[in-house]
Amino acid sequence: MTTQPKTNIPESVVYHYVALKREMKRCEAELERLYPDFAAACAFIAPSGTLARPDLGALVVRAALPGIWAYSRLIGALERRLKTAKTTYEARHVPSIVRDPVWRVTFGVGALGNGR
DSSP, X not given: OOOOOOTTSOTHHHHHHHHHHHHHHHHHHXXXXXXXXXXXXXXXXXXXXXXXXXXXXXXXXXXXXXXXXXXXXXXXXXXXXXXXXXXXXXXXXXXXXXXXXXXXXXXXXXXXXXXX
């Protein structure tokens, strides 16, 4: 099901969307830079692992990440065989579900490709 474009939407919507995406990338970079200090402050303030901040409308909780396993060679070989089987299947069959295309915004060097 393809969404029909609305012809009465001004071009300014595109500019506004791109500006918001650029701001989001800037915020994500700042959050990544701040995270080590944020984690240290949370550990100091809330050694129990839970920090309720009603004034911020936030609950900060320390979460355990899933473990990482070192699988045997046999499992590695089975994973590679499965990946090959899936690739072969995908090349020979039509997808079960076809998705509508999406619009993506890319920033930085090479974002405009070959001058197009």
